[in-house]
Amino acid sequence: MKTLVCVSPGHFEYQSTTTPSIKPGFSLLAIKRIGICGTDLHAYQGNQPFFNYPRTLGHELSAEVVLTDNPDFKPGDAVTFIPYFYCGLCIACRSGKPNCCKHIRVSGVHIDGGMTEQLLVPSYALIKAEGLSYDELALVEPLAIGAHGIRRANVIKDEFVLIIGAGPIGLGAMEFARIAGAKVIAMDINDDRLTFCSKTLGVDYTINPRRENPLEKLELITNRGMPTVVIDATGNLNAINSGFTYLAHGGRYVLVGLQKENITFSHPEFHKREATLMSSRNATRADFMHVMDCMRKGLVSPATYITHRVDFDQVRDCFEDFLDPNNKVIKAMIHLK
Template structure:
């Protein structure tokens, strides 16, 4: 079968390997769609934490279940996706219902080889029914679930002002699910094209271009002087994360979905006087995946809004580096396998 390996930063290599044999408690999926996300791009750049090389990238996946291997309720031939975070089931996080931050977690395409292959084996308990959605839609469930999980972590209430910093795919998903929760969404970025995308495609009423506007002043104006009660970082930029602390209302919650390698810093007195809450948001849970799928089926999320580029599997090594250039307007690249 065909495979593409990131052998080292900046180097993707196509190849051929044997189709994997089925193992106990593993099902096999014929991969039909691969979404490209920031994790893949950062891995290619060499800036992704928790990463080692060589590695087969890809964890936003959908396909045809070719061997269910006894997975309860699943039948061979059905369209599926899966939860690409494989947990131990034994640690304190797993025992507490948080397998998304398992102590020994293995993330497909990060800690273990991922989905840039024709056939992939996954644990049977990670499978997700397609529920009548298309290959494209199912490949978008995972990145949207990341945003949905962050919003759930923030316990967003109707009519709150939620600031999402970063209008990439993960930030856009956070905006969608903040809107679904009834919030007033504010998008912040330094890319005017992405902010325009937020307005036209997602119906975000308030946008802030930090290269042109005083962010603090505009946030105060939008929120009638209160400032946002929820701040979400979806940039993975140390500067953006540190700046986010100054945007919080008193009593606000700050959720870090984005990830970077350095140490964050902020004024303790400013944070303390707000009685603010800082939390991280890692991966997503099955309930987040189910929430995304239900929202798609109800028409609350339009998945095709996100897909800006399509390529065939054999074009990936040639095209991949171009997706790093902001001038190309990439929101979501969808790789197709026939």
């Protein structure tokens, strides 16, 4: 079978690989769609934490079951799966938090992922389509990341939620903050992305910190109260550090984006706010179910995210294009037969 391997930063190769052999507790899937996410782009550029080369990327996936020992599934079923494979034994797993398992192996990050024709995954990770299309199923995982961040922040109706970064993860967070009833503020340095937020997603307010003073704009929007929730979805060190200054007294700051360096902030300023700082890693089955339920109810329209499509055989030659802001990529979707 054909597999696309990132052999080193900036270098993809198509390789002929052996079809995985089925083994107990695992299911063999024929991959149908692969969403290209920020993790894939960062890995290609060589700045993704927790990463080694060579690696087969891809964890935003939909597929058809080929073989399975899961009695709830059968060959031919359309599925997605939770790509964070956990040990089930560590303190996080025992506490109901397999998304941050001490020994976690994320498909396409710690282990080889879905940029291939067939993939073997733990049978416990499968999720039924229940009417969703392959496109929709491949978008469940990135939307679940945003949904998990909103759940971590315990967003409530009518509070101001600032989401920094209007990439796919940030856009998902905006969607689920809106669904929770929040007043959503999008911050990004890309005006095209901000236009997408306001016109397509119905975001209440937008801020471009390169064109306007973000503190003054936030004070105006919130009647000087400032956002009670700030979510970083950039993974940019400067953006993360700046986010501390936007937080209301008593507020919550959630780091969804990830970068390699140390964050810094004023302890007195943070302390006097009695603020809460937390990270949000991956997502849980409950988040996946919430996203899929919202899709079925029409609260989220996955089709609005897909701006570019590419056949699997063409990915190596056009991947660089997805990094160019001039191409206005929101979500690129890879198709397999």
